[in-house]
Amino acid sequence: xxxxxxxxxxxxxxxxxxxxxxxxxxxxxxxxxxxxxxxxxxxxxxxxxxxxxxxxxxxxxxxxxxxxxxxxxxxxxxxxxxxxxxxxxxxxxxxxxxxxxxxxxxxxxxxxxxxxxxxxxxxxxxxxxxxxxxxxxxxxxxxxxxxxxxxxxxxxxxxxxxxxxxxxxxxxxxxxxxxxxxxxxxxxxxxxxxxxxxxxxxxxxxxxxxxxxxxxxxxxxxxxxxxxxxxxxxxx
Amino acid sequence: xxxxxxxxxxxxxxxxxxxxxxxxxxxxxxxxxxxxxxxxxxxxxxxxxxxxxxxxxxxxxxxxxxxxxxxxxxxxxxxxxxxxxxxxxxxxxxxxxxxxxxxxxxxxxxxxxxxxxxxxxxxxxxxxxxxxxxxxxxxxxxxxxxxxxxxxxxxxxxxxxxxxxxxxxxxxxxxxxxxxxxxxxxxxxxxxxxxxxxxxxxxxxxxxxxxxxxxxxxxxxxxxxxxxxxxxxxxx
Amino acid sequence: xxxxxxxxxxxxxxxxxxxxxxxxxxxxxxxxxxxxxxxxxxxxxxxxxxxxxxxxxxxxxxxxxxxxxxxxxxxxxxxxxxxxxxxxxxxxxxxxxxxxxxxxxxxxxxxxxxxxxxxxxxxxxxxxxxxxxxxxxxxxxxxxxxxxxxxxxxxxxxxxxxxxxxxxxxxxxxxxxxxxxxxxxxxxxxxxxxxxxxxxxxxxxxxxxxxxxxxxxxxxxxxxxxxxxxxxxxxx
Amino acid sequence: xxxxxxxxxxxxxxxxxxxxxxxxxxxxxxxxxxxxxxxxxxxxxxxxxxxxxxxxxxxxxxxxxxxxxxxxxxxxxxxxxxxxxxxxxxxxxxxxxxxxxxxxxxxxxxxxxxxxxxxxxxxxxxxxxxxxxxxxxxxxxxxxxxxxxxxxxxxxxxxxxxxxxxxxxxxxxxxxxxxxxxxxxxxxxxxxxxxxxxxxxxxxxxxxxxxxxxxxxxxxxxxxxxxxxxxxxxxx
DNA sequence: TATGAATGAGTCTTCATTCAT
DNA sequence: AATGAATGAAGACTCATTCAT
Numbered sequence: 001x002x003x004x005x006x007x008x009x010x011x012x013x014x015x016x017x018x019x020x021x022x023x024x025x026x027x028x029x030x031x032x033x034x035x036x037x038x039x040x041x042x043x044x045x046x047x048x049x050x051x052x053x054x055x056x057x058x059x060x061x062x063x064x065x066x067x068x069x070x071x072x073x074x075x076x077x078x079x080x081x082x083x084x085x086x087x088x089x090x091x092x093x094x095x096x097x098x099x100x101x102x103x104x105x106x107x108x109x110x111x112x113x114x115x116x117x118x119x120x121x122x123x124x125x126x127x128x129x130x131x132x133x134x135x136x137x138x139x140x141x142x143x144x145x146x147x148x149x150x151x152x153x154x155x156x157x158x159x160x161x162x163x164x165x166x167x168x169x170x171x172x173x174x175x176x177x178x179x180x181x182x183x184x185x186x187x188x189x190x191x192x193x194x195x196x197x198x199x200x201x202x203x204x205x206x207x208x209x210x211x212x213x214x215x216x217x218x219x220x221x222x223x224x225x226x227x228x229x230x231x232x233x234x235x236x
Numbered sequence: 237x238x239x240x241x242x243x244x245x246x247x248x249x250x251x252x253x254x255x256x257x258x259x260x261x262x263x264x265x266x267x268x269x270x271x272x273x274x275x276x277x278x279x280x281x282x283x284x285x286x287x288x289x290x291x292x293x294x295x296x297x298x299x300x301x302x303x304x305x306x307x308x309x310x311x312x313x314x315x316x317x318x319x320x321x322x323x324x325x326x327x328x329x330x331x332x333x334x335x336x337x338x339x340x341x342x343x344x345x346x347x348x349x350x351x352x353x354x355x356x357x358x359x360x361x362x363x364x365x366x367x368x369x370x371x372x373x374x375x376x377x378x379x380x381x382x383x384x385x386x387x388x389x390x391x392x393x394x395x396x397x398x399x400x401x402x403x404x405x406x407x408x409x410x411x412x413x414x415x416x417x418x419x420x421x422x423x424x425x426x427x428x429x430x431x432x433x434x435x436x437x438x439x440x441x442x443x444x445x446x447x448x449x450x451x452x453x454x455x456x457x458x459x460x461x462x463x464x465x466x467x468x469x470x471x472x
Numbered sequence: 473x474x475x476x477x478x479x480x481x482x483x484x485x486x487x488x489x490x491x492x493x494x495x496x497x498x499x500x501x502x503x504x505x506x507x508x509x510x511x512x513x514x515x516x517x518x519x520x521x522x523x524x525x526x527x528x529x530x531x532x533x534x535x536x537x538x539x540x541x542x543x544x545x546x547x548x549x550x551x552x553x554x555x556x557x558x559x560x561x562x563x564x565x566x567x568x569x570x571x572x573x574x575x576x577x578x579x580x581x582x583x584x585x586x587x588x589x590x591x592x593x594x595x596x597x598x599x600x601x602x603x604x605x606x607x608x609x610x611x612x613x614x615x616x617x618x619x620x621x622x623x624x625x626x627x628x629x630x631x632x633x634x635x636x637x638x639x640x641x642x643x644x645x646x647x648x649x650x651x652x653x654x655x656x657x658x659x660x661x662x663x664x665x666x667x668x669x670x671x672x673x674x675x676x677x678x679x680x681x682x683x684x685x686x687x688x689x690x691x692x693x694x695x696x697x698x699x700x701x702x703x704x705x706x707x708x
Numbered sequence: 709x710x711x712x713x714x715x716x717x718x719x720x721x722x723x724x725x726x727x728x729x730x731x732x733x734x735x736x737x738x739x740x741x742x743x744x745x746x747x748x749x750x751x752x753x754x755x756x757x758x759x760x761x762x763x764x765x766x767x768x769x770x771x772x773x774x775x776x777x778x779x780x781x782x783x784x785x786x787x788x789x790x791x792x793x794x795x796x797x798x799x800x801x802x803x804x805x806x807x808x809x810x811x812x813x814x815x816x817x818x819x820x821x822x823x824x825x826x827x828x829x830x831x832x833x834x835x836x837x838x839x840x841x842x843x844x845x846x847x848x849x850x851x852x853x854x855x856x857x858x859x860x861x862x863x864x865x866x867x868x869x870x871x872x873x874x875x876x877x878x879x880x881x882x883x884x885x886x887x888x889x890x891x892x893x894x895x896x897x898x899x900x901x902x903x904x905x906x907x908x909x910x911x912x913x914x915x916x917x918x919x920x921x922x923x924x925x926x927x928x929x930x931x932x933x934x935x936x937x938x939x940x941x942x943x944x
Numbered sequence: 945t946a947t948g949a950a951t952g953a954g955t956c957t958t959c960a961t962t963c964a965t
Numbered sequence: 966a967a968t969g970a971a972t973g974a975a976g977a978c979t980c981a982t983t984c985a986t
Contacts, residue, residue, distance in 0.1 A: 753958085753959060753960085754959075754960060754961085755959075755960090765959095765960090765961090766961085766962080766963085768960095768961095769961065769962080774960080774961080775959095775960060775961090
């Protein structure tokens, strides 16, 4: 999300595109996202954000009344980004495939923004508006979408009749935990990462999460032999 | 940990009893813990900490060279507190009982300090000393202890022969996630809490986590019928 | 150097004329020079400097990263000022005239900044950068210039063949001493100044210093009758 | 002056002598002198002085109402010390010998305290009381004493009839300058000191100063051949 | 519209001084 | 008398925000 400059392909008339095709406001938000991720909200200075965005400090305040407004907007954009395409992935594949690919995608989306996500979770403690953006929108909305999917399966007799919202929440929680915890372990103990490559670790853990989730909720139990030998943090 | 002013155990008769029976340094750390939890590290001002501790601002600096030193010390104390008595609970009870009671205790310990814990996790991003305190000490040390417990069971043929550290990490992660996520849900949606009482929710989720963990690692599988009806966030 | 607000050369007619024609940085340095002279480095507060400069306290730090940087810059500017035009005065006049006019000029230059000079000499004890500015640049560079002048005279057979640098240092030292001591006497005993006017005292003492110096170094000795009747402090 | 602790000549019981035979007040002043010399007045903290004196911080204020009072007292003590024995040295020797040995002694006295002396000269700018101590007492009193000596020689027809006070002041100034300047050169350019040893440099310069002074004031002029080959800073 | 110099309230930190023990 | 913990005023420095150009 909010990737740097973006060369873009806009053109005026015939023009080869003005320096940045991202409107000023987007540019500032992108810069802010970067700096927030690096330094946290309080640690980020408007001067550094301006420098990163390549605008004057004062310009920021033409687009955002206060630094906090900027935070809230960035949070909102992160939320939207994270939600984007969430349903389009619940395709016609098997449950197993659907869930796994959905989760893989979220992982890919969140990991490059993980620092920013952490900052937002943290700031959510202090700023209700951020809380609303992050949890009210992303988490609950995602859970909502999945709930509907879940509910449909229940009606079809495929899933057991447990509270769909709670069930789904546990899936979301497990994934969320895995990614957070994995990052924390990496930071605390860099050796952690070498032991096995990110991608393999992801696949193993996601598979496990989905395996358990589906086993846990399916009306008819599959052969339970499939517990992989070595689950990772956040797993089970 | 670091509870308010000092409930004090002033003795009734004869005691000289100095105003606070908690030494000054403890008082300041307790106050700092409170304010850090409320406002975050940067958001906390030494002046507010001083007010909370009931001392002059300058007094803080008689005990802590810098505000950051105060943060690190609070982190250390939180770490110690969290670790305290961790093994004494791995008693002679059944695995199920041992793990459950251990987790219940951690829950009780962490929940009142949850905001502080979140702050510390966040600050760990920026301050290596805090990282060391929180992850180096608490997480890894706890995992270490549990690993040894786990390994013993493996040798006895009770648990499957999977990497003990990784297995244990998944348990710790699941608990950690549950508590974090539960708190987030409460904050974002107060109604969440009313639906069912904290204690019941805890028991249900912890039971589920332990159930899954043990089922997942036991060499001989128990009857797998036990999926409780309504798991919560972080669970499965 | 760095005199007050800005004598200004605002042109009468038509000029847009910005309030101060001295750029902000100069203004702050001028103000700092004044306050340093009045209170010493540690005694000077950034708030007083700001008030003196007619700017907000924060403004100082847009131009100087720290108060000490401000000190060093002021020292540098004092050094440059003091050096300025030092050689242009070694004209084609007689040795006697050349040296005297050079010294008169230095006297005029230094006297209004004497308090500042004293502060800089003092701070040189504690700050190597200031030491470098004051001694490395002013003293040694001036001595260097004079040394060359001296050396030339030696080669011409006019001066005795003594170490030029040492000889010159003694001249510089004598002048320096005279001015320092004279100021000290004035401060300690205001009556001192009334006894005879500054200018006359200067001339008398400088003449004496030069007289002795030249007599001391000339290969062929002049008639030694010229000892004025009443030498002053620092003189001989 | 005011040398450190003073091991004293203690003996078991019955001795008059408490741990240190320097009374507390003296000890504090000695410690303060050291720290002032090292750090300057503002740079010196009462806490460091207390540590140096081996007393509690509060103790200082039993003896000196304020830190500034301590400064003034130290200045006074320095003044007294510097003056001590000043006349006893004007013995029956020749003028040349008398003056030289007097100056040698002052040099020996001042040099170890040079940093303190510099601090006092500096602080004299800001504190009239210190000014009074240093200039009112030391300089003028010394000049007074010498003046009387000088005046006697004038009456005896040995010295020319010039203002004795002014003449003497020039001598004092020359010595003072030499020592200050020499120290400054040493600090700014350590190589300076290696070129020739302190003692030799002192002798050469003092001899020159005295030579010039006496030549300058004697009624009958000596053979003027005596200009040493290589005068130093402060000389001539 | 964009700028960036200027602002000044707010921060952490120091340290002379006080005072209960 | 001596202590040293506590104080709080004051200082250097930061930074979000404003506003004249």
